[in-house]
Amino acid sequence: MERGEIDAQNGGSVAVTLSFDSTSDRPGVEIRDHVERRTYALHTPSAVSPTPADADEFRFPVDAAVSVTTDAVTLPTFVAAYVRDADGEMRLEVRPETDRRLPDAAYRVEACAPMKLYFAVEGPISVTASDDRIRFAFDSDTEVRVGARSHHERPAATVTTTEDSRDVMTALSTLGSALKTTSPERSFPTLRGHPPLIEVGDELRVPDGIDAPETGVRIELPPDRGHAYVAAPLAFYLGAKLVPGGTPRLVTDEGFEYDLDGPQGFETAVARTLKQTFLFDCVTRTEGYYPVELHERGAVESVVNLNFADLYDRSPAERLAAYLSVPFDVAAEHVPTWKLTTHVEPAPENVESIPFLVDDLAVVRTPDARRTAARRPTAGVGDGDDFTRSTTETGEVRPVVEPGRTDSVEQAWLGDHAPVDASKATPAAFRNRLERGPDAGDIEIEVVCNDTAMGEERDLAAEVYGSRETLPFDVTVHRDLTAEQLRALLTEETAFLHYIGHIDGRGFECADGHLDAAAVESVGAEAFVLNACRSYDQGMALVEAGSVGGVVTLSDVINSGAVRVGKTMARLLNRGFPLRAALSIARNRSVVGNQYIVVGDGNVDIAQTESGIALLGRIESAGDEYEMTATTYLSADKGLGSISRPIFGEGNEFYLASGDIGPFTLSKPELVTFLTGENVPVVLNGEFSWSGDIDPAEL
Numbered sequence: 001m002e003r004g005e006i007d008a009q010n011g012g013s014v015a016v017t018l019s020f021d022s023t024s025d026r027p028g029v030e031i032r033d034h035v036e037r038r039t040y041a042l043h044t045p046s047a048v049s050p051t052p053a054d055a056d057e058f059r060f061p062v063d064a065a066v067s068v069t070t071d072a073v074t075l076p077t078f079v080a081a082y083v084r085d086a087d088g089e090m091r092l093e094v095r096p097e098t099d100r101r102l103p104d105a106a107y108r109v110e111a112c113a114p115m116k117l118y119f120a121v122e123g124p125i126s127v128t129a130s131d132d133r134i135r136f137a138f139d140s141d142t143e144v145r146v147g148a149r150s151h152h153e154r155p156a157a158t159v160t161t162t163e164d165s166r167d168v169m170t171a172l173s174t175l176g177s178a179l180k181t182t183s184p185e186r187s188f189p190t191l192r193g194h195p196p197l198i199e200v201g202d203e204l205r206v207p208d209g210i211d212a213p214e215t216g217v218r219i220e221l222p223p224d225r226g227h228a229y230v231a232a233p234l235a236f237y238l239g240a241k242l243v244p245g246g247t248p249r250l251v252t253d254e255g256f257e258y259d260l261d262g263p264q265g266f267e268t269a270v271a272r273t274l275k276q277t278f279l280f281d282c283v284t285r286t287e288g289y290y291p292v293e294l295h296e297r298g299a300v301e302s303v304v305n306l307n308f309a310d311l312y313d314r315s316p317a318e319r320l321a322a323y324l325s326v327p328f329d330v331a332a333e334h335v336p337t338w339k340l341t342t343h344v345e346p347a348p349e350n351v352e353s354i355p356f357l358v359d360d361l362a363v364v365r366t367p368d369a370r371r372t373a374a375r376r377p378t379a380g381v382g383d384g385d386d387f388t389r390s391t392t393e394t395g396e397v398r399p400v401v402e403p404g405r406t407d408s409v410e411q412a413w414l415g416d417h418a419p420v421d422a423s424k425a426t427p428a429a430f431r432n433r434l435e436r437g438p439d440a441g442d443i444e445i446e447v448v449c450n451d452t453a454m455g456e457e458r459d460l461a462a463e464v465y466g467s468r469e470t471l472p473f474d475v476t477v478h479r480d481l482t483a484e485q486l487r488a489l490l491t492e493e494t495a496f497l498h499y500i501g502h503i504d505g506r507g508f509e510c511a512d513g514h515l516d517a518a519a520v521e522s523v524g525a526e527a528f529v530l531n532a533c534r535s536y537d538q539g540m541a542l543v544e545a546g547s548v549g550g551v552v553t554l555s556d557v558i559n560s561g562a563v564r565v566g567k568t569m570a571r572l573l574n575r576g577f578p579l580r581a582a583l584s585i586a587r588n589r590s591v592v593g594n595q596y597i598v599v600g601d602g603n604v605d606i607a608q609t610e611s612g613i614a615l616l617g618r619i620e621s622a623g624d625e626y627e628m629t630a631t632t633y634l635s636a637d638k639g640l641g642s643i644s645r646p647i648f649g650e651g652n653e654f655y656l657a658s659g660d661i662g663p664f665t666l667s668k669p670e671l672v673t674f675l676t677g678e679n680v681p682v683v684l685n686g687e688f689s690w691s692g693d694i695d696p697a698e699l
C-alpha cells in the first residue's frame with residue numbers, strides 16, 4: 001500500500017445519519033449525528049444557509065457535505081485539527097497557542113470533533129487557537145465546503161459457519177476484511193471498520209468480496225474454538241488468516257515465524273503480540289498523514305532500535321517482523337492500558353459475539369473463574385431510618401462467577417451466570433446496538449420513581465439529566481406508574497430509562513401490582529439504570545427485548561447507598577461516560593457498589609463528552625504544587641488508537657488514550673484552569689468530587 005493510502009469504500013458508515021442546519025441561538029451550522037446522538041456547532045460571524053455539496057470531492061471519506069459562504073469558521077472547543085494542502089501533505093498541526101497565516105492555496109482542514117469534520121477551502125487562511133476554541137478566518141466571504149463522517153459503522157455482510165472448528169477458523173479469518181487500510185493508520189479506530197457478522201448455520205458460507213486482505217500473514221492454531229476465539233482480535237488487526245496447525249505460531253510469507261505458545265502461555269502471548277504491534281503502529285503512523293508529537297514515540301525511541309520512517313513504507317509482514325524483534329518487556333510499560341478484556345466460554349453460539357468484541361479490539365480469554373454467591377449488603381450501614389429497596393424477605397443468594405483479574409480498564413463476561421466486577425455481555429445486546437436507527441428528535445430521558453420514599457434520588461436525577469445547555473435533552477419524570485403505564489413507557493423509543501423503586505421476583509412494583517419485563521415483547525429504551533433490589537433478571541429481560549445495555553443489581557441494596565450510586569451514575573452519564581466506565585467509578589462511591597453490574601453492551605452512552613475523552617482526575621497536593629494523573633475512558637466512537645492532548649502539563653504532546661495519563665506536576669493556577677474548564681469527576685487528596693464543585697480559593 002502506498003504511503004498514507006486509505007480505502008474510502010470499506011467500513012459501512014450510514015450516510016442518512018447526519019444533518020446540517022442553521023443555528024438559531026447564534027450564527028453558524030449545527031451538525032447532528034442522529035444514530036450516535038452527537039451534536040456539534042460551527043460558529044460564523046453572520047447567519048449562513050448550508051446547501052448540499054458533493055461528498056466525493058474530499059480526500060478522506062465523508063458521509064455527507066454542505067457548502068456555506070462566510071469569512072470565518074469557529075470551532076467552539078479545542079479539538080485535534082490539521083490543515084493539509086490539496087496533495088494531503090500537512091501544512092499545520094493546530095495547537096492551543098497557534099496564531100498562523102497560510103498563503104493563498106487550496107486547503108483541506110481535518111477536525112476530530114464528535115463526528116469527523118473536513119473543510120475544503122481556497123485562499124489565504126488565518127488560524128488562531130486557544131484552550132477552548134479554534135478560528136479559521138479568510139480575507140473575504142469564501143465558499144467553505146464542510147464534510148462530516150459519522151463514527152457509526154455497520155457490518156458489510158454476514159458470514160455463516162457450522163459448529164466445526166475449522167469452519168469457525170475460516171469464518172473468523174474474514175474479520176480483517178473490515179480494515180480500511182493495512183498501513184499503520186489501522187491503529188486509528190475510524191480506519192478499522194466493523195467486522196462482518198457471523199452466524200451459526202448448517203454450512204460454511206462466505207459472501208463474495210468478504211475475505212482477509214492480502215497481508216502475507218497467517219496464524220497457525222490447533223483447530224479448536226478456544227484457540228480460534230482468543231486469536232480472533234489479533235487476526236483481525238493483522239489482516240491474517242487463521243489456519244489449522246500444530247503449535248500456535250504466527251507466520252509470514254517472507255519466512256518470519258513467531259511462537260505464540262511460549263512460557264507465558266498461549267492467551268498471554270496473543271494478547272502481548274496484539275498490544276506490541278498496535279503500539280508500534282501508533283508510533284509508526286506519525287511518519288504518515290499524522291506527524292503529531294506523540295508521547296509514546298518519544299518514550300520508545302530511546303529503548304528500541306527501529307527506524308520508524310523506514311518501517312512506514314514497508315509491507316505489513318515486514319513491519320510485523322521488525323516489531324516483534326523487540327522483546328515485549330522492553331515495550332510493555334509504554335503500551336496503553338487496554339480498554340477491555342472479555343472472558344468468553346468457547347461454546348459454538350458465542351462465535352456470533354466475536355465480531356463485536358473484535359470491533360472493540362478487546363483481548364479475549366477463555367474463562368478462568370470461580371463460582372461463588374453474590375455478596376449481601378453490609379449489615380448495619382446507614383442511619384436508623386435507612387432501609388433496603390426490597391419489599392420481600394428472601395434468603396435467596398444469586399450464584400455468580402468471579403472472572404480472573406486482568407490489567408485492562410474494563411472486563412466483560414460472555415457465558416453462563418452473572419459475573420461480579422465485570423459486565424455481562426450478551427449477543428442480544430450487540431444485535432440491538434446494530435439495529436439502532438436514526439432519531440431526529442431530542443435525547444429523551446425517562447425518570448421513573450415508583451416509591452415516594454425514594455424521592456431524593458428522583459429529584460437528583462431530574463436535576464442532573466439534561467443540565468448541559470448545548471445538548472438537546474428532553475427529560476420527563478414519572479411517579480407511581482401503573483403496570484400498563486410502565487409497559488407503555490418501556491415500549492417507547494427513548495435513549496435512557498432511570499428506574500427508582502422496588503423489584504422482586506414478580507417484576508417491577510407498580511401502583512397497581514407488578515410488571516414482569518419478560519412479558520414485554522419489544523423494549524424501546526436503549527439504555528437503563530434499574531436502581532432497585534435484585535434487578536438483574538428484569539434488566540436481562542429488557543436487553544433480550546430490545547435494550548442495548550443497562551445497570552442492575554445482584555442482591556438487595558440499602559437506600560442511602562443506592563442513592564449515592566444513582567446520583568453518581570446520573571452525573572457521569574450526563575457528562576458522556578459510557579455505562580461500563582460510569583459504573584466502574586460509581587460503584588466505589590458506596591458500600592453496596594459491589595452489587596451493581598452492567599448487563600448487555602457496556603459501551604452504550606447517552607451523551608457526548610465536551611473534550612472528546614471521558615476522564616477522571618486524580619490529584620494529590622505536594623506542597624505548593626499538585627500531582628495529577630488523568631484516567632481516561634474510551635467510548636464506542638473513541639476506541640483504542642484515539643489520542644488526547646491534556647491541557648495541563650508541559651509541551652504539546654499527544655497521548656494514546658485509555659487508562660492513566662501522567663502524572664503531571666501542576667502549579668495552583670494550572671490546576672485552577674483545569675478545574676474551571678469542563679466539569680469532570682476528580683479525586684482530590686482521596687476525596688471524590690466534581691471539578692465544578694471545588695472552590696479554587698479553598699485549594
